Amino acid sequence: ALPTSPDIKSCGLPKLPADVECTNCCPPQSSTIIDFTLPPTRRTPRVRYAAQLMDDTNIAKYKEALCKMRALPPDDPRSFIQQANIHCAYCNDAYHQAGFPKIDYQVHKSWLFFPFHRMYLYFYERILGSLINDPDFSIPYWNWDNPYGGMVIPSIFTDTNSPLYDPRRNIYHQPPTLVNLDYNKNDQVCLNPKQQISNNLATMYKSVVSSGTPSLFLGTSYRGGGEPGCPGSLERVPHTPVHVWAGDTRQPHLEDLGVFYSAARDPLFYAHHANVDRMWNIWRTLPGKKRVNFKDNDWLTSSFYFYDENKNLVRVTVKDSLDTTKLGYVYQGVETPWLDQRP
Numbered sequence: 001a002l003p004t005s006p007d008i009k010s011c012g013l014p015k016l017p018a019d020v021e022c023t024n025c026c027p028p029q030s031s032t033i034i035d036f037t038l039p040p041t042r043r044t045p046r047v048r049y050a051a052q053l054m055d056d057t058n059i060a061k062y063k064e065a066l067c068k069m070r071a072l073p074p075d076d077p078r079s080f081i082q083q084a085n086i087h088c089a090y091c092n093d094a095y096h097q098a099g100f101p102k103i104d105y106q107v108h109k110s111w112l113f114f115p116f117h118r119m120y121l122y123f124y125e126r127i128l129g130s131l132i133n134d135p136d137f138s139i140p141y142w143n144w145d146n147p148y149g150g151m152v153i154p155s156i157f158t159d160t161n162s163p164l165y166d167p168r169r170n171i172y173h174q175p176p177t178l179v180n181l182d183y184n185k186n187d188q189v190c191l192n193p194k195q196q197i198s199n200n201l202a203t204m205y206k207s208v209v210s211s212g213t214p215s216l217f218l219g220t221s222y223r224g225g226g227e228p229g230c231p232g233s234l235e236r237v238p239h240t241p242v243h244v245w246a247g248d249t250r251q252p253h254l255e256d257l258g259v260f261y262s263a264a265r266d267p268l269f270y271a272h273h274a275n276v277d278r279m280w281n282i283w284r285t286l287p288g289k290k291r292v293n294f295k296d297n298d299w300l301t302s303s304f305y306f307y308d309e310n311k312n313l314v315r316v317t318v319k320d321s322l323d324t325t326k327l328g329y330v331y332q333g334v335e336t337p338w339l340d341q342r343p
């Protein structure tokens with residue numbers, strides 16, 4: 001068997017819904033590729049804060065950094081539109097698999113889901129930090145599993161004058177409406193807040209605690225020449241329902257967050273995925289010998305490409321992604337009452 005990687009040289013047009021204007025979402029070409037190396041070890045890791053607990057200084061930093069990122073020319077690989085396009089290219093079949101020119105390449109619905117999105121956020125964060133000359137900069141996470149203030153769209157994203165705002169979101173799901181972590185496009189049943197919270201906690205337990213093996217939680221294998229298999233429990237729920245819940249029903253395909261090609265045009269995407277990434281860390285701390293990462297070499301050596309803060313194209317492998325402290329960051333600890341909410 002073989003690892004997978006996208007053939008970056010032959011990036012082509014994405015496959016979009018039929019009525020969406022087909023635009024190229026490939027990154028700029030680069031004549032050189034460097035292999036990723038871990039950043040120098042830090043005495044104290046950077047902390048990614050829960051968005052609802054961020055202080056004004058950190059909010060101001062994120063706004064300033066994102067404002068600068070949005071102001072970069074669109075062909076600069078660090079620009080916000082290029083960052084958003086990464087998701088389109090990797091998720092809407094713009095790439096084929098290296099070595100298999102007829103087979104599409106895809107980072108969802110398999111064991112690539114967590115590593116790909118972790119490294120995607122890592123470079124997004126590094127670029128933002130470098131734009132404001134702050135090596136300690138870190139992005140916030142949307143703490144949607146936390147009943148004490150996390151289960152609404154965080155207010156830093158809903159200020160219409162902020163660079164963190166995106167107008168293409170569901171207008172009925174604005175704060176104080178609680179997120180439904182198991183949302184299936186059904187707004188008919190309207191639960192009272194207490195019921196919604198208790199359903200959400202049960203959903204978290206099911207998706208994180210009940211998945212006792214790497215393939216149940218991280219997703220099944222995806223090897224060179226093959227197709228993705230099954231998504232892991234957390235990718236299925238709540239990851240996808242939260243996307244769909246936040247997407248704008250006035251748009252044809254729930255743009256921005258509710259559909260792959262446009263999801264990362266909403267800054268809330270990166271906060272949503274930071275919480276997804278945090279769940280990978282939490283899952284690994286749970287008891288049980290099988291709550292460990294895969295040891296499979298095809299997984300460990302599968303690779304992705306991202307531009308870094310110096311506009312260098314970097315090749316990253318799954319094995320680079322396994323330890324967030326080695327990548328220089330941790331998540332702010334908050335309460336996780338769902339850990340013992342067996343439904």
Ligand code: C2O
Nearest residue numbers: 087091108239243
């Ligand atoms: Cu690449 Cu939330 O999906």
